[in-house]
Structure formats: C-alpha cells, structure tokens
Amino acid sequence: MKNKLFEKYFVFSPYFWLVLFFFIPLAIIFKISISVSEWGMPPYQDIFLFDNGFKINTTFENYVYIFSDYYYIGSFVNSLILALISTFFCLLIGFPLAFYIATSNIRLRNILLVLVIIPFWSSFLLRVYAWKIILQNNGILNVILLNLGITSEPLQLLYNQYAVIMGIVYTYLPLMILPLYGYLNKFDLNLIEASKDLGLNRIKTFFKVILPLSVPGIVAGSLLVFIPVVGEFIIPEMLGGSDRLYYGKILWEEFFVNRNWPGASALAFSGIIILVLPIVIFQILYSRWSQKNEI
C-alpha cells in the first residue's frame, strides 16, 4: 500500500516540479504583465483593489505597447535568428564530434567525454571573458595575426554579431554534443556497413541511414541549444556590439533600467508563449511521427 502511494507520487513528481517552477512563476509574470505600472515599490498596482469595494484593476496596455513598437518585436526576431544560426553551427560541429565519440573505443571515448564536460567546471562568465581577451584589439589573436604579417592593423573581431555567434556556439556546444552522443551511442554500426555493402558510398550512407536514424538526438540537442539561446543575455552583452539588439538585453533593460515591470513581464510572457507553443505542437507532431516510424 505504501509502495503504491510512493509510486503514484513518484510518477507525478515531474508535474509537481513543472507546476512549482514553471506554471506558478509564469502565473506571477502574467499577473504583473496585466497590472498598471506606477512609481513605487513594487512598481505596479495590485490587480485586486478593495478600498472602495471590490475592483479589478487590470490593463492590456502593456501588450499593446510592446506589440506596437518594432523595437521589441525586432529584438525578439533578432534573438530567434541568432538562436537558429547558433543551433545550426552547434549541430554542424557537434554532430561529427558526437558521432566520433560514440564510435571510438571505450578509453578514448571516456577521455573525449571528459574533455566535452570540463568547461562546465569553470565559471561561464570567466569563459566568455576569456574570449574577450582573445578577440580584443590588442588580444592574443590580433597579436598573432599582426606578427605573422597577415594584417597590418588590428582587426575588429569583438563587439559584433559574429563574436556573439561564436561565443554562443562555444558555450552551448556541450549541450548539443551530450544528448546527441547519448543517442548515437546506441547506433548499430552494422547498419552503416550494410549500407556500404549495398552500394551506397559514405555521403549517401550518411544521408540515407545515419541522418534519418539520428533525428531524435538532433531534435533533443537542437531544442536544448535553441530555447536558452533565445533568452541569452550575457554573451551578446559581453561580446556583442550596439549594431543589434537582442531579446534578453531588452528584457534586462526594461526590468532594471526602465523599472517597467509590467512592460517587461508582458514581453517575457509573450516570448514564452511564442516560443513554447510551437515547440509543444512540434513535439506532439514529432512524437506521433516517430511512433509511426518506430525510430
């Protein structure tokens, strides 16, 4: 009887987690996003007023405000594009690495896996800062290029969107490699040999056998990179220039500089809905597809 009860709670524990750390905070953000802003602490009015009888004090002006200004929508689009490009490069670099790790012998495999994980042991901020030192005008890379005579004056490597993409790909690569590895690890190498035996060369074998059978791993890794990159704040802030505004930065400014909590909440809430809804729909369609194809 006790075990049954335990099982029941155990099964539902992810849902408790989801409610506690996702739905409740989301509800709080939503509540702030529909409240009227004011100067004070907190910088918004309560949505339920009881002074002169009960009164609901809500507004959708914050949403109207952010959706009517391209400043906000544009930054979100910028972030989506950044996330797409970064995910693509993570996949491009991560897939061969994950495949190589998954197919190498057990000793080499463990060493390589540790090498993938090691960066996590140092501070994320420090690692991004290290890139700043490498890429700045009198940084290591420019010194080398100057001394080799490849350029006559330092290149502007920092503070542009390429530096941001590079920093993000560098930081998020393990998040692509690990789920991909976990999946490719189970890959039956005989399938590759069978494909070659049946007359397909390496490239065709990749597209006809390896790639279609890796879809679940690719989906898992890509989502793990794509979602957090959309809200990424620190890397564009440290490595990016003023040429492009990103969603995370706008959120930060709206909250902490403009102290417009309702506006920022509306922005955050819209972002989550725009991001999560397609992903949920995609996941449902995808799980149906993979069930049908038994991958």
Add this chain to the structure above:
Amino acid sequence: MDNNFLVIENISKSFGDNKVLENINLNISKSEFFGLLGSSGSGKTTLLRILGGFEKPDTGRVILDGMDITNLEPFDRPLNYMFQSYALFPHLNVFNNLAFGIKENFTQKEIEINVRNIAELLSIEHLLNRRIKQLSGGEQQRVALGRCLIKKPKLLLLDEPLAALDKKLRSKTQLELTTLQKKLKITFVFVTHDQEEAMSLSDRMAIMKNGLILECSSPEEIYENPKSLYTANFIGIANIIEIYKKDENFYSDDLGVNFKLNKELKNTKTNILLRPEKIKIQSINNLKTSSFNSFSGEILEKSYLGSFTRYEIKIKNMIISVLDQNFNSNSNYNFPKGEKVICSWESESIKVLED
C-alpha cells in the same frame, strides 16, 4: 568447374599484437556453397569481413572472378554481406529495405518488379508494408537475404546465417538456404561455429583454428578422414586412441587391445580415430573376442536417441563411445547398463591422425 572463382591469397591480419589470420590461402569455385567453421577467436569472421571489404588485410590479395578486389571499398565490390544481426534498417519498411541497394540505378517501375520478384522467391510478399520491428526472426532473416540477393551479387557472404533462429526454424531454413543457393547458382561463403550447420550446408568447408586453416575439404571427407586431432574432435563424436608398434600389429595400452591396420605407418607411435558408429556392438554370449580390432567391455552409460542408442563402454583405462542403430523395435537389441559386451570394427574404419 572453375575453381579460381574466388581466390584468397596469403591473407594475414593482426589487430595490434594479436595475430588473427596467418597466411590464409583458399580457392573457391563458382556456385559453391562454402563454409568456414571454427570456434570463436578462430579468425573466421575476420576473414569474411575482409572478403566483404570491412577490414583491410595486412598482406595478401582477394581475387573475385579475375578481378583483384583487395583494395576496393565495400560499395564497389560485386558481392554482398548478410550480417549475423541482419542489420535491417529500422526506419524503412520491408519494401524499402529490399529496394535499398537498387534505388540508385533503377526506375521506380523496375524497382517494383525486382522487389516483387525477390519477395515472391522468398515468400515474403505479404510483408512488404511491414516495419522491421513487426517481423519475426525468420522473416527478418528472409528480408536480409532478399536485400542482398536483389543486387544479384557474384558472391554472397553470410555471417552465422542461422544463429539467431530457434532450433526448429533453423533446420527448415537450412534446407531452404541450400535449395535457394542451388537454384540461383550464386557462390555462398558462410561462417559458422556450429559443426552440424557447416556439414549440412557446405559443399566444401574449411576448419579454422587460431587464424589458420587446418583442413579444407567436403564434409564427408572431413568427417571420415580428418587429418588433425583437432578436427577429429571438433566434428562429431570421436574416440581418439594412442597406439604404438608392437610386433606385427599395433597396440593400445589404454585399451589393452591389438589394432590391425590396412596400411603401413611411418611412425611407431600415433593417434587413431574410431568413429562411434563404426564400432559393432554384440552380446558376449554370441562371440569370443578376436585377437585384434575387438575388445570386451562393460556398459557404463546408455542414452536412447531414437534412431540410435549411444553407449559409453568402459574398458581398462578408457571409455569408448559407441552408436548403435536401432534396427529393430525389439528391446532385446538394446543392451542394459552394466552388461558385458563385445565391440569390434573393421581395419578400414581406423583413421590415422597426422598430429
């Protein structure tokens, strides 16, 4: 017959310090069903993988139908390989698994026709729309076979083709495989660790041990006249007896019996093989033991096998296995445990082992 259809010449292969194959030479004829038999670690699978192009030999050449294929990639070789695990593509249905190797060079219509034909040949027409996971082991084996045969290979390599099937299905499939091979006249080379499978499938077979080929001949020849002690023991049941020259004849200390051989021997001391079914077993009442090629012993164990009864007969320091055919349903033909019996054999049945 052209016995140079597949020539394996001086093939050696090492993995690190581990010598897996040493100087392998084999000639295989066109349309031959050839077996590579050995226990695990004998190098048989490595040899098959070298033929398939999945491993490169350190030395030597492989020549198929006059063409040196040693350095060709698997996708350039005019042969196919059937994996022990079948390696069917889980993301494709049976039709697309069968069509996998011909999609490149054929039109949609030709693909349809070829797949239908091969499915008909293997009686799997009703499975074409199934997923691989929905197939039984036997059905998977047919799809794997069909996927190779549709390419009309000059040579088909089979890695333990029946190992994944249960026993009943195995003997049925064995028969189908030989029938199919004779019908298509494609050269088959297969690997197995199961001596019965090797005997029943092969036209000729090679016995492998520690990266060497010990013997290569027809199953009958290998069973009846094995050259080595290892082969004699590996194939079937074997009574191995050490004999040495004594006066005119040979003598075994273990049995205390004189052996009369029908040929001269170089060595004064040698091992001989006496297959259990070559020994005649008789009641002691009827006969006296002869002075050679015969002994009397006591039945220690007995197992009734239906068409045969297997006796373990103790004499002096040895236990000799005897297979006695059950000619008659009369139980008198069966000797009880503990009974004294006379065993005898012909001189021709004594096979001298070289090492």
